[in-house]
Amino acid sequence: MRRPLLAASFGGSFTGHIWHRDQPILGSRxxxxxxxxxxxxxxxxxYGAGTVRVDRRRIRFTFPDLRSHYAERGGGSVPPLAVVATRADFDWEDPFWTTPTDKTLFLLGEARTEGIPGHVQVITDVPDLPGVLDRLGALGHSRVxxxxxxxxxxxxxxxxxxDELFYTVTPWLMGSDAAPVTARPLPPQRYTLVSATTADQEVFLRYRTPSGxxxxxxAVPG
Known part of the structure; x- marks a missing residue:
């Protein structure tokens, strides 16, 4: 079985930072x-575990046309949620965990599973990230x-x-001691620009990875 497709979506400053404590400034309507x-x-x-712990937001559609599009295609309110973590120390009453959809927690390593609520499916027999994607494919998901x-x-x-990266460049200059975008070093990779559009002083970029x-x-909406 072929591994599912994976795209990443980020919005950040033109210096590459993807998080700010006042997060709404990093993205327009x-x-x-x-x-x-x-x-x-x-x-x-x-999602990564750190994002889930910090953002504490319910996942939802705020635009009626997109909510209707997914309801017609997926038959629910939002797509299922999957989280990768090495420990299960979440606040299970956070809005994220009460989002009305299926939720799967992939625990890598020998994490304890006590206290995880019954509405969260827990998978502990997947050893690594390729295994996570393989399991998502086995669950019937072709686009992650x-x-x-x-x-x-x-x-x-x-x-x-x-496979692909969708990155919104916002008109903000920000700085910190942390490395931008990925927060850890990576070997150089040359992506291929698929499309670029501008609106509301933002640039919407779509890139494909070398083997993506x-x-x-x-087409991305203009």
Missing amino acids: RDRYMLEWLRARADVLL LYEGGGRLYASLCRLDLV RVWTTC
């Missing part, structure tokens, strides 16, 4: 539409959308598991 447009075409949404954060994205790139496949044949 147009950027939000782009994220939900991708979400409506995904079979499952993938990765929505954050930087550390897990770096690991996915290092293992050559990413086409995640969706639909």
